Amino acid sequence: MDTMGKLLIIFTFSLCLYLLIALLYVFYRYWWIPYRIQLIMNSQGIRGPPYKFIHGNNKETAAMRREAFSKPMALTHAIFPRVMPHVYSWINKYGKSYLSWNGCRPQLVITDPEIVKEVLRNSEKAFPKGKPTNFFENILGDGLVTTESEKWARQRKLANYAFHGESLKNMIPVVVVSVETMLEKWKGREGKEMEVFQEFKLLTSEVISRTAFSSSYLEGEKIFEMLTKLSLIASRNVFKTRLPIISRFWKSSDEIESDKLAKMIHDSVMKIVEKREEKVVTGEADSFGNDFLGLLVNAYHDLDENNKLSIQDLVDECKTFYFAGQETTNSLLAWTILLLAAHTDWQEKARREMIEIIGKGNPNSEGIAKLKIIPMIINETLRLYPPATGTMRKVEREVRLGKLRFAEGISKATNYNAAAFFPFGLGPRSCVGMSFAITETKIALSMILQRYTFTLSPAYVHSTLPLITLKPQHGIQLLFHSLHDDA
Numbered sequence: 001m002d003t004m005g006k007l008l009i010i011f012t013f014s015l016c017l018y019l020l021i022a023l024l025y026v027f028y029r030y031w032w033i034p035y036r037i038q039l040i041m042n043s044q045g046i047r048g049p050p051y052k053f054i055h056g057n058n059k060e061t062a063a064m065r066r067e068a069f070s071k072p073m074a075l076t077h078a079i080f081p082r083v084m085p086h087v088y089s090w091i092n093k094y095g096k097s098y099l100s101w102n103g104c105r106p107q108l109v110i111t112d113p114e115i116v117k118e119v120l121r122n123s124e125k126a127f128p129k130g131k132p133t134n135f136f137e138n139i140l141g142d143g144l145v146t147t148e149s150e151k152w153a154r155q156r157k158l159a160n161y162a163f164h165g166e167s168l169k170n171m172i173p174v175v176v177v178s179v180e181t182m183l184e185k186w187k188g189r190e191g192k193e194m195e196v197f198q199e200f201k202l203l204t205s206e207v208i209s210r211t212a213f214s215s216s217y218l219e220g221e222k223i224f225e226m227l228t229k230l231s232l233i234a235s236r237n238v239f240k241t242r243l244p245i246i247s248r249f250w251k252s253s254d255e256i257e258s259d260k261l262a263k264m265i266h267d268s269v270m271k272i273v274e275k276r277e278e279k280v281v282t283g284e285a286d287s288f289g290n291d292f293l294g295l296l297v298n299a300y301h302d303l304d305e306n307n308k309l310s311i312q313d314l315v316d317e318c319k320t321f322y323f324a325g326q327e328t329t330n331s332l333l334a335w336t337i338l339l340l341a342a343h344t345d346w347q348e349k350a351r352r353e354m355i356e357i358i359g360k361g362n363p364n365s366e367g368i369a370k371l372k373i374i375p376m377i378i379n380e381t382l383r384l385y386p387p388a389t390g391t392m393r394k395v396e397r398e399v400r401l402g403k404l405r406f407a408e409g410i411s412k413a414t415n416y417n418a419a420a421f422f423p424f425g426l427g428p429r430s431c432v433g434m435s436f437a438i439t440e441t442k443i444a445l446s447m448i449l450q451r452y453t454f455t456l457s458p459a460y461v462h463s464t465l466p467l468i469t470l471k472p473q474h475g476i477q478l479l480f481h482s483l484h485d486d487a
Contacts, residue, residue, distance in 0.1 A: 030054050030104050037106050041099045046108070048099035049090060056101025058239040061086040065239070069473075075342065075462045077384045083466050084389055103241045107392075119393050120430075130394035134255065135234035138262035139227060139323055139468075141316025144432065154307065155317060158299060159432040162212065162292040168435055169365050171211045175440050176362045178206045179447045186452075190482045193457045195475040197334045200444075201326070204333065207440055208325035212292040213272065213318075220322060223268050226261045227323045233258050235467045269318045270311075273297060292321060321433075328387040329437045331469045333444055335385035336378055338476050340445075341456045350374050351449040363446045374442055387469045452480045 034051040041048075049057045068085040081088045087109060090098050096111045110116055119127045128148050132140065140146055144155050161167060182203045186194070205224050206217040213220065233254050251259075276297055279285040288297040296317055299309040309317075340347040350373045358367040431437075448454075456478060463473035 034101065034104055034106065038099065041106075041108075046097060046099050047094045048109075049094075049101075051101045051104075054104065054243070055241045056103045056105070057086070058101075058103060058241050061100075062239045064089065069463075069465065072461075073463050077339075079385070079464045083464050083470065087390075102239070120391070122393070126397060127393040127395065130392055133234070133237075135230070135237050135258050138258045139230045139234060140320050141312070143313075143316035143320035145320055145324065151313075154299075155309075155313070156432060158295045158317075159292070159321075162295055163433055163436045167290075168439060171436070172363070172365055172368075172439065172443065174210045175207055175443045176447070178203060178210060179444050180362075181206070183447060183451060186480065190480060193459060193477050193479060195477050196337055197330070197472050197475045200333045200337075201330050203444065204326045204330040204440070207329070208321065211436075212321050212325060214289060214291045214293065215272065219272070220268075223265055223319075223322050224326065226265050226268070227319070230258060230261050230265075231323075231327075231468045233261075265319060266315050269315045272318075273300075273314065293318065324431075325433055325436070327469045328431070328433070329440050331385070331387040331471065332378070332381060332437060333441050334472060334476055335470070336381040336441060336445060337448070337454070337478070338456075338472075339381055339384070340377065341454050341478050344453070344455065346373075346377060347449070347453070350377060350445070351453075354446050354449050358446055358450075360450060363443045368439065368442050368446075371442060371446075374445055375438075378438060378441055378445075385464070385470055389466050389470060451483055453483065454478045454480045 030053060034056075038051060049060060051057070052059065064085040068082045071082075073082055086100075090100065090109070091111065097115070098109050100107050100109055110119065122128070129146055131137075132146050137146070142151075144152065144159055147155065182199060202217060205220070209215045209217050209220045217224070237254055272293070276288055276293060280288060288294040288301075296309060296314045299307060300311065300314050302308045340350065353371060353373045357370045358364075460477045461474045465471050465473040
């Protein structure tokens with residue numbers, strides 16, 4: 001046999017061996033492991049929709065969501081069956097805790113408040129954050145929301161300093177000016193329909209730009225637009241299954257577009273960082289500043305390796321706060337104003353309290369702290385329309401949770417807490433921007449209530465849509481009536 005023949009035999013053998021190994025891998029990962037996990041969970045009384053080869057329950061979930069989103073919705077605040085139809089259906093069928101499958105990845109859905117507390121408090125370090133998918137990583141990077149251990153502690157310390165205490169108090173005048181700018185544009189539109197979700201999107205973008213980055217919405221406009229595109233791409237891929245082996249060598253058009261947008265965001269953030277650095281180099285400023293961006297740039301230049309941020313860490317934190325600092329408050333403010341428009345008796349109660357405490361002047365920290373009714377309304381909004389509809393943790397090691405046991409590395413717990421109140425999370429990983437979001441919402445509501453009464457427009461169509469955060473599918477159309485003749 002000549003050399004070519006021998007090489008052909010070796011190649012054929014190698015190819016067959018590779019295919020055999022690939023088939024064994026697929027069999028083990030996509031059939032044996034799910035089958036074994038189902039047996040373990042069933043033995044502990046945990047049932048759920050049966051695992052389907054490779055796709056898990058993704059096709060069923062996607063079909064349920066399409067059906068739910070296609071139906072008209074009455075003006076009801078019982079949105080659970082529409083926003084999470086699969087979870088609603090399976091809780092009713094399998095109980096408060098059940099096992100489901102995102103592809104070949106097991107997810108234990110938990111709605112018992114005590115078990116949720118145990119997971120989120122994570123006192124034994126058994127339930128860390130899981131690694132995000134590539135789509136969500138392109139939005140948040142390895143920033144505060146997703147990172148773990150010492151890196152998380154260091155970055156959480158920076159964010160705490162920037163968004164609490166005196167720093168938060170000093171942000172109030174900036175928020176007031178941003179709201180005043182929005183309300184100035186509303187003058188002359190009395191009695192005309194306004195779509196407020198987009199109005200509040202511009203407002204919250206302006207506020208996070210000014211407070212965290214000492215810039216403006218216009219300077220960060222491209223970043224916000226690209227983050228919005230990334231969130232749409234991520235949302236439509238949540239229940240799409242990556243095919244085994246093939247996905248390692250082939251990228252979908254959404255993956256290519258997502259990576260392209262992430263690179264463009266990185267470049268845009270770096271321009272803002274370099275502009276801040278240049279001011280110090282040229283002597284225009286004597287420091288990088290005390291806002292969140294300034295703290296990040298200082299940490300990037302820190303000579304102590306224990307405190308130093310890499311350039312990627314800096315960019316990831318900027319992306320996190322550009323996105324989360326705008327999205328959550330936009331959602332909260334929009335749904336709160338909707339509830340007040342639908343329940344004008346509570347709108348009047350909130351207005352009377354606000355006039356009594358704050359008067360006709362601009363809100364300040366002392367006045368905001370005395371409000372009672374507006375915080376109640378905000379909390380009720382968060383209960384009915386939480387910005388995020390669930391939170392995920394992975395099981396780091398063998399652990400007992402309530403009456404359940406998990407083997408190391410095989411289970412992710414997705415916790416949908418339908419009974420308790422954790423709108424900004426619980427425990428050490430609770431949202432660092434909670435006080436900032438609540439303060440911004442109080443100020444905006446107070447200043448709107450000072451100037452306008454408002455009701456739902458006949459054109460408003462109630463339709464909730466979970467796109468990372470909970471959004472009104474068709475916007476929120478309201479009619480505003482001025483309380484002053486000069487508006």
